Amino acid sequence: MNSFQALIKREFWEHKRAILTTPLVLCAVFAVLILITSAAGETIDFENGHQISLSNHLPQAVEQFESISEQTREKWMSGILYSPVVLFGLVSLIVSLFFALGALYDERKDKSILFWKSLPISDTQTVISKFVAISVLTPLVYASVVVIFQIILMFYATILSWIGGSSGVLIWTSVNLFGVIVSTFSTVLLASLWLAPIWSWALLASAWAKKAPFLWAILPVLLLAYAEYMVFGGKKFIAMFSSRILEGLAIQNLNLNQLFGEGSSDLDIESVWHVPLMSEFWVGLLVATVFIAAAIYTRRFRDDT
Amino acid sequence: MTMIINAQGLSKKYGDFQALDTVDFTIERGKIVGLVGPNGAGKTTVLKAILGLTSYQGKLEVLGLNPATQRHELMQKVCFIADVAVLPKWLKVSQAIELITNVHPHFNLERAKHFLSKTKIKWQSKVGELSKGMVTQLHLALVMSIEAELLILDEPTLGLDILYRKEFYNQLLTEFFDEGRSILVTTHQIEEVENLLTDLLFIKDGNIILNSSMQEVAEKYTEVMVTKDNVQQALELNPIMEREVFGRKVFLFENVERDVLETLGEIHVPSVADLFVAKMKEVN
Numbered sequence: 001m002n003s004f005q006a007l008i009k010r011e012f013w014e015h016k017r018a019i020l021t022t023p024l025v026l027c028a029v030f031a032v033l034i035l036i037t038s039a040a041g042e043t044i045d046f047e048n049g050h051q052i053s054l055s056n057h058l059p060q061a062v063e064q065f066e067s068i069s070e071q072t073r074e075k076w077m078s079g080i081l082y083s084p085v086v087l088f089g090l091v092s093l094i095v096s097l098f099f100a101l102g103a104l105y106d107e108r109k110d111k112s113i114l115f116w117k118s119l120p121i122s123d124t125q126t127v128i129s130k131f132v133a134i135s136v137l138t139p140l141v142y143a144s145v146v147v148i149f150q151i152i153l154m155f156y157a158t159i160l161s162w163i164g165g166s167s168g169v170l171i172w173t174s175v176n177l178f179g180v181i182v183s184t185f186s187t188v189l190l191a192s193l194w195l196a197p198i199w200s201w202a203l204l205a206s207a208w209a210k211k212a213p214f215l216w217a218i219l220p221v222l223l224l225a226y227a228e229y230m231v232f233g234g235k236k237f238i239a240m241f242s243s244r245i246l247e248g249l250a251i252q253n254l255n256l257n258q259l260f261g262e263g264s265s266d267l268d269i270e271s272v273w274h275v276p277l278m279s280e281f282w283v284g285l286l287v288a289t290v291f292i293a294a295a296i297y298t299r300r301f302r303d304d305t
Numbered sequence: 306m307t308m309i310i311n312a313q314g315l316s317k318k319y320g321d322f323q324a325l326d327t328v329d330f331t332i333e334r335g336k337i338v339g340l341v342g343p344n345g346a347g348k349t350t351v352l353k354a355i356l357g358l359t360s361y362q363g364k365l366e367v368l369g370l371n372p373a374t375q376r377h378e379l380m381q382k383v384c385f386i387a388d389v390a391v392l393p394k395w396l397k398v399s400q401a402i403e404l405i406t407n408v409h410p411h412f413n414l415e416r417a418k419h420f421l422s423k424t425k426i427k428w429q430s431k432v433g434e435l436s437k438g439m440v441t442q443l444h445l446a447l448v449m450s451i452e453a454e455l456l457i458l459d460e461p462t463l464g465l466d467i468l469y470r471k472e473f474y475n476q477l478l479t480e481f482f483d484e485g486r487s488i489l490v491t492t493h494q495i496e497e498v499e500n501l502l503t504d505l506l507f508i509k510d511g512n513i514i515l516n517s518s519m520q521e522v523a524e525k526y527t528e529v530m531v532t533k534d535n536v537q538q539a540l541e542l543n544p545i546m547e548r549e550v551f552g553r554k555v556f557l558f559e560n561v562e563r564d565v566l567e568t569l570g571e572i573h574v575p576s577v578a579d580l581f582v583a584k585m586k587e588v589n
Contacts, residue, residue: 006407013400014393112393115444117358119408120380300376303359 003121004129011133018095019138023088023145030084031152038160062164070174075259077157077175081150082184082255088149089188089252092142096134096192100202103130104299105213123300127203131292134199139192143185150180183255183272190275191252197244197284200291207298244284251275307334309455309487310355314363317350317511324350326511327363332504334454337488339498341581342508348491351508352459355489356385368454381410384448385457392444394433398426401447411452420446420480438469445473449481456481458490462497470494474501499577507584515584527558527566528575535569542566546583557583 012019065073104127107113116126154171161168192199205217225238250257250267275281310332317325325347332338342348353359357372357379365372370379392401398421405412421428424442432440441461448456462470478501482488492498505522507515517525531539531554540547542565544556557575558566566572575583 003408006404010400010404013397014395107393110393111387111391114358114385114387115391115393117356118380118385118387118448119405120377120410121408122377301360303353 004125007121007125007129008133008137011130012137015095015099015133015138018099019141022091022095023142026088026091027145027149027152030149031156034153034156058160058164060164062161062166065161066166066170073170073174077171078180079256079259080157081153081175081177081180082253082259084146084149085184085188086253086256088142088146089191090249092139092188092192093195093248093252095142096138096195096199097202099138100130100134100199101206101213101217103134103203104207104295105209123296127207127292127296127299131200131203131288134203135192135196136189139188140185143188146184146188147181150177150184180255186272187252187254190272190281191248194251194275194281194284195245195248196288197291198248200288200295204291204295204298207295207302247280308332309334309368310489311366312351312354312363313365315351315354315365316362317347317354317359318362323511325354325361328508328511328513330506330513330516332487332489334487335484336503337482337490337501338504338506339495339502339577340489340491340506340508341495341577342491343585346508347511348508349459350511352385352457352489352491356383356457382453383455383457384451384453385459386444386448386461387459392432392440394431396432397428398430398432398443399428401432401443405447405451409451413450413452417446417450420449420476438465441465441469441473445476449476454486456486456488458488458492460492461490462492462494470497474498477501495578495581496576502577505577507581509585514587515580522577522580523574525560526575526580527561527563528555528573528579529558529566529570530555530573531570539569545587546579548579 068076107116154177157171158168161171202213202217206213209216221238221241225235225241228234228237247267251272254267254269254272269275269278308331310330312328312330315325315328316323328347328351340348340351350359354361354365355367355372357376360373367379368382370382372379396404402414402417405417406414421443424439424446426435426439426443426446432443435443445461462473465473474497477488490498490502502519504518505515506513529539530550533553536554539554539556542556542558542561545559546557548555556569557579563572
């Protein structure tokens, strides 16, 4: 194993709870919740007046599900499968943010930085490994757990069909599960990379801050916005900043938006594969590179241990 | 003998405070050097400069490398323990071993297993679950398993009880140290390391005020327990320090013939601690 992989693994060890345990617990909690609510009798309203009541007559419900049009069925099945992305995706972004804010700060706070610096690992390797763990590893693990949840949902729907007297084959043929999985991974990962400037800015704040990295991350943004407003009377910077975040969220939930959105998405793209073709995507990565370089420099030369 | 550290005109300023004032010194391979000085004298600054952890002015070469620009290469040959509580609490022993195996080209896994088997440290324990003494044992086991050319210890036994401290230095001598390696150590407990050291470096207010081998120290400095009648005579020889032990005067002399001193009373080689106190007062 090369040292970079070892460093990624080290980040995983340190943040195992936030990266792995949290989504697994969420997954378990929601799996149980769905069981309870369906047993308690919730009804699902489909458009065109279709209504499926899970509580009383399961055979009837299954029959209803199987009688709606193929298109509607696919739409609703994919909708159900993509819906966990909203919550898991949001949690993943929050985890990434706090991960980044602590990444180069905690090691100075607990003084373990002197141990890390006693190993033959350059600051460049260290900071890049942290950035990759934040912006790639974290979303990939969260997406993996979403996929686990999606598979649980599929099996759960199949079992309900069985109880309702059907073979359940229609559950599996109604939707392209493989396509859903690929799409889940790509939206969650690309959303995270879209937000790379945010992660790397937080990393820089965490390398810089003597105390309260969160304030160091947020205050310059607010000050800049305020300065722009006072000097030019404009709000372009804060608009750019907030739309970047909204666009990130839009990429993450692109699949749901396309199924049910009314075209009010913050980002006007047809497919998630268009994201890497956008210049804004690459400009973001370029900005991230600058912040990462500054974070490396700060970690290398700051002298307060 | 090859030189492994060569500092010429090494200086460091923190704002208006001159932490190091154009210091020159060299350290040779196969030595155990004690860097001794009061708090704020510049010990840690010297170590940090050697380890490439701080900027400095002047020339500094460690194992043929420039610590300011070649830190990464340097850390393959140099190990250090900066403070006892420095290992991260979340790290498991097994993870620490796995990580260092993967990132350090000179880490010897078998040696690490050997050292750890002699302790009560469990493979699956987290650092945060270990006692302070065990954390130090672990850190030392890790560091001694790295086949480094230079080991730097900054107050390695701070906060440890006497049993651990003794064992720490014993292990260091028997299991790590050999002709090809060097150790640079700072500590406040000079008595504990004095039998270990081959060389002494005293530092005060950013200046090196003593730089010699223990052998030279023994030849140059003599402590005499002077009988009452000879006190006046002793004072005329300009002792660098005097103190009283059980009502008898003890004088410390620098560069005074041993034959002369023997006539004044019982002579000893001074302890490093006494020599340190004398040298610190002398410069004032």
